[in-house]
Amino acid sequence: MLQPSQRGLALPPSPYRRLTPYAEAARQRGLTVHPLNIGQPDIETPPAMLAAVQQADIRVLEYGPTAGTLSYRRKLADYYQRLGLSVTYEDVIVTTGGSESISFALLACLNPGDEFIVPEPFYGPYTAFAVSTGTHVVPVASHLEQDFALPPIEEFERKITPRTKAILICSPNNPTGYVYSRQELEQLKDLCLRHNLYLLSDEAYREFCYDGEFTSALHLEGVDEHVVLIDTISKRYSACGARIGALVTKNKSLRDVVFKLAQLRVCPPGLGQLLAEAAADLPEDYFDHTKAEYQARRDLMVRRLRAMPGVRCPLPRGAFYVLCHLPVDDAERFAQWLLEEFQHNGQTLMVSPAAGFYATSILGRQQMRMAYVVNQDVINKAMDCLEVALQQYPGREE
Template sequence: MPKISNKGREMPESPIRKLVPFAEAAVKKGRKIYQLNIGQPDIKTPKSALDAVKNHNIEVLSYSHSAGFDTYREKLAGYYQKTALPVEKEDIIITTGGSEALLFAMGSITDPGDEVIIPEPFYANYNGFATASGVKIKPIRASIEDSFALPPISEFEKLITEKTKAILICNPGNPTGYLYTLEEVKQLADLALKHDIFIVSDEVYREFAYEGAQHHSIMSLPELAENAIMVDSVSKRYSMCGARIGCLVSKNKEVMSTAMKFAQARLSPPTFAQIASEAALDTPQEYFDEVIEQYTFRRNLLVEGLEKIEGVRVAKPNGAFYCIAELPVEDTDDFARWLLESFEDNNETVMVAPAAGFYSTPDTGKNQVRIAYVLKKEDLERSISILEKALKEYKLQN
């Protein structure tokens, strides 16, 4: 029998999606599942985006330019300029989701065996992107004790070798919701310049900052122009996860010309989704104000509810719409499966994402879960109640 690749064997499962078969089985039993495991907002997609597709009179659904629609890139550059980022149309390549932008970035700046330093816990798919690119992740541990703030720069410097090509951050963070301060961003920039490496900043949650906090983009530092690569997406900003439209942004012309070769190899990003994404840029500020207000309320509701559960510790996020919670269990993988297979409260249960998959260091985060507060008030309140009852019952059985 032919053998699959070592790369395929080493490709990690998604901690977010690997429990789907258990959830499907629970649904077949007639159970209702409150999905706290995945960042799929229930906020409505802007009507302008949906109408742009609905009302478009396309006769031939053709390719776009490999870099994306010229009109979209021009308009997107204008959006960034409004947030004081010196981005021009030529600095942007439209991608099939932020995921493809990350793959283009890794393909453009690393070779097999190279290293990328990432504060952990981090977005689980970074593990998969690194495996697909033959890149080794050098993790540096952030701690729930300080809400997953940037670890000391001295710890980053200890990990830098001749194989280090970049530091990758997510700002605000998935899965932690941590929002980096300007001082932290500048510290990373100084380190990148000192060692002549890249900073790749995943900023898909850049619109989600709470209580007056400000997002500081890696692209805002002019001295870092040749070292900065930004990844962005419409998925969360406009509640358009299914559009699969993102972008790669950099002032470094060699990076962009290299990334363009990867873009050409996959031909072009999807046409209808670009039409929707371009129209979404006309979304008024009122939409974002309401969304931020809603997520701030949901965050407070969730964090306060979790803090009342005996044995639970949670880091309060300042951005995105996730938090990491420590539970009074030894193995949240087992607990998450048990929630779906064996537990119900009035025929309802919850689905969480075990946090071990958000770490690269083995046997780390095994008592943690990521929770996405993307559900309405009543569903979040019910989820907290179910989780509290489940923890009590699980403790009695183990």
């Protein structure tokens, strides 16, 4: 009997999509399911971006350049320069979403069997990307009690082996919302220089920092050959379906390898690049309203959560996720119970159990990630449901 590959079988399920069949079943029973499980913003994609595609005079949708169109790469470089990053269009390879950028980074920087260190909890698919590229995640635990700050640098150093080739960070962080400070990034820079490691920096949420300044890995001095920036337009412009990301590095030899990887998929999406290029022309104050709205949603969700007995919730300083501790025996069991057995006024909610964001199996069992990407009315209704659910859940722990 034919069998799928071991690599395919080893791929973990998505931590934020695994419960989708239960949510669909709940909807079929007539319940309203409030989706706090996934980072799909409800803020409208800017009309100018959609118009760029709708009004394009295209007779043949042909292959584009492997690295992305020159006009978009130039505009993207201008965008980075406005952020204080010394990036030229030659440093940019446009990718099919941030996901392809992550995959390219691992394939270009690591050999099969090599390791990369990641502070946990981390974006769940990092584990799947490791499996698919034949590499290994080595976690270093951060803790809710410290607001998920960067673990002590000595803990990273203890994890380094001859197989270690990179450190991967995400700031602002998914799933914790933590934003790494300049001082923390300088510590990582020094570590990468001492041990000759790549620093892979996932910066998908850079526009959404609510308390303090954002520092990019490319703001650091003297480490250009080590830094690989992973980027996407999905979150900052509510354009998740465009599938446009970027890999940015000043390391020319590494960039040449990424270009060869990019040739395998020929070119990034042409219509998506038209949309993304229009985004680069949006006024600089575009993010003011969006950022203020997300901050108001964050403040509402955190306030409601902190008012619930037994819930512990750090204040996320960026992105649009809350990772909190719940007084339950098992967050995965609780999340499924919400969809299978619970309802409040014909409503329930869908959340992401945090264990799927950890590589260490004993961690995150009483933690939950929730995305404040829905409007404040929906957040209030979802929090009403959660408050009642925590009182009724048979596995509640004090």
